[in-house]
Amino acid sequence: MLSGAGNRRAFTLTSAGVLTSIYTFPTNSEIYQWEVQAVNGQVYGSQINPDQNFSLNTSGSFTYYTPAFLNVVPILSVQLPDGNIYGTTLDVGGVQNRTFVRMNLSGAVTVMHTFTAQEGDPIPRPILASDGNFYGMSGIGDSYESTSALVYELSPNKQFKVLKTYADGRKNYAPATFPEALVEVGKGNLFGTAALGGSNRGGAIFELSTTGAYKVIHEFKDWKFGVPTVMTLATDGNLYGVALGQVQLGGLSSLFRVTPSGQFETLYSFTNAAIGLCACYLTQGSDGKFYGISQNGGVGVGTAWVWDLGLPKPLPSLAGFIPSSSSSGARVTLYGTNLLGATSVSFNGVPASSFSNITGNYVSATVPAGATTGPVTVTTPNGTATSPKAFTIH
Amino acid sequence: MLQRIATGVATVLTVVGLMAAQPGPDNFSGNKGTLKVINSFTQGFGQPGPLIEVQPGFFTG
Numbered sequence: 001m002l003s004g005a006g007n008r009r010a011f012t013l014t015s016a017g018v019l020t021s022i023y024t025f026p027t028n029s030e031i032y033q034w035e036v037q038a039v040n041g042q043v044y045g046s047q048i049n050p051d052q053n054f055s056l057n058t059s060g061s062f063t064y065y066t067p068a069f070l071n072v073v074p075i076l077s078v079q080l081p082d083g084n085i086y087g088t089t090l091d092v093g094g095v096q097n098r099t100f101v102r103m104n105l106s107g108a109v110t111v112m113h114t115f116t117a118q119e120g121d122p123i124p125r126p127i128l129a130s131d132g133n134f135y136g137m138s139g140i141g142d143s144y145e146s147t148s149a150l151v152y153e154l155s156p157n158k159q160f161k162v163l164k165t166y167a168d169g170r171k172n173y174a175p176a177t178f179p180e181a182l183v184e185v186g187k188g189n190l191f192g193t194a195a196l197g198g199s200n201r202g203g204a205i206f207e208l209s210t211t212g213a214y215k216v217i218h219e220f221k222d223w224k225f226g227v228p229t230v231m232t233l234a235t236d237g238n239l240y241g242v243a244l245g246q247v248q249l250g251g252l253s254s255l256f257r258v259t260p261s262g263q264f265e266t267l268y269s270f271t272n273a274a275i276g277l278c279a280c281y282l283t284q285g286s287d288g289k290f291y292g293i294s295q296n297g298g299v300g301v302g303t304a305w306v307w308d309l310g311l312p313k314p315l316p317s318l319a320g321f322i323p324s325s326s327s328s329g330a331r332v333t334l335y336g337t338n339l340l341g342a343t344s345v346s347f348n349g350v351p352a353s354s355f356s357n358i359t360g361n362y363v364s365a366t367v368p369a370g371a372t373t374g375p376v377t378v379t380t381p382n383g384t385a386t387s388p389k390a391f392t393i394h
Numbered sequence: 395m396l397q398r399i400a401t402g403v404a405t406v407l408t409v410v411g412l413m414a415a416q417p418g419p420d421n422f423s424g425n426k427g428t429l430k431v432i433n434s435f436t437q438g439f440g441q442p443g444p445l446i447e448v449q450p451g452f453f454t455g
Binding site: 264298 | 420421423428429434436443444446447448450451452454
């Protein structure tokens with residue numbers, strides 16, 4: 001989102017830098033940073049003042065959804081092929097509204113868990129791990145200066161468990177001071193950041209297994225030169241992130257890489273004038289390059305930028321399809337990752353009658369006449385993905 | 395010879411000391427890769443958040 005003189009705007013941006021506003025939010029509305037693109041192709045987000053969820057597409061079509069309870073909207077971060085979207089609600093105006101919720105494509109919200117005082121205030125952007133459970137962080141105390149924090153696990157059938165607690169946020173790298181988020185690397189290895197924890201108060205990067213084993217893999221030495229924010233798992237298997245510098249103290253934002261084994265290196269130091277202050281999120285595009293947006297750079301109101309490290313382009317992968325069987329002529333939704341730009345779809349070697357990209361996670365395809373039971377393949381400019389299971393033709 | 399070695403070691407230690415005292419990001423030895431500003435906003439300001447790639451090379455946020 002872009003902010004303006006009282007109005008936030010949704011936009012599109014090309015890799016060449018062409019920026020187009022597609023929607024202007026009401027004056028004084030605030031927009032939470034996290035958005036997700038669901039199976040219907042719509043981008044879902046959360047607005048406060050007034051508090052509403054919304055969905056939009058790149059042509060500017062826009063829909064608001066009235067909050068289901070307590071005038072609090074969930075901040076959404078996980079979407080699944082069945083159309084459900086998941087997120088958390090936070091304390092607003094000193095009123096406790098701490099829940100983990102599921103929302104459908106029409107905006108109907110179901111509470112999956114209500115956090116107790118001991119379970120804290122959930123930080124936005126829980127993740128869905130490969131074991132099928134949700135993982136997230138929550139803070140206890142002032143969310144910007146947590147006195148303690150924890151990492152939780154929530155199963156799809158609503159079983160809640162605390163994986164790890166941090167009794168003293170300052171000494172023990174408590175999360176919950178910035179919009180940190182967990183990232184899964186491999187199966188069961190969660191990595192996260194704690195923005196201001198540790199002996200230097202400069203933040204830290206930690207590793208936490210889904211069985212609870214925990215270790216700090218890097219501690220930042222000087223918070224002036226950046227406290228870690230959200231990390232992204234890139235195509236080379238390493239984590240990349242932004243350290244938010246403290247400009248008023250002479251610090252600069254920087255970009256870093258940390259390997260899963262803990263080798264840390266700062267790879268790029270920003271210039272405030274050209275690029276600006278950056279609590280950015282790195283998005284790796286289908287061309288393998290990172291894209292981001294920062295504040296205060298350029299003429300003073302921020303910049304969009306691309307960072308090319310020569311990383312591999314993301315390969316497509318297929319996880320499954322809905323429905324799992326049909327006859328020819330039926331429309332099937334294929335789901336996976338990095339499916340943008342699909343150039344062909346085949347059912348056991350027979351080209352689909354028609355297909356279209358819905359999102360980077362979804363392709364819709366029509367089962368062709370003559371197809372037989374077997375794997376489905378999707379080809380993009382970056383490679384070909386094959387489904388792990390056979391699609392059954394009736 | 396020993397004096398030369400001692401002088402060299404002292405020089406190295408001085409350089410290392412200066413490097414250690416130099417403030418800056420952790421383990422930083424110069425910019426890597428190519429970073430290019432592709433748009434300098436002329437109104438509003440960037441509100442950092444994730445961009446979503448909706449078509450190859452086409453993002454929304």
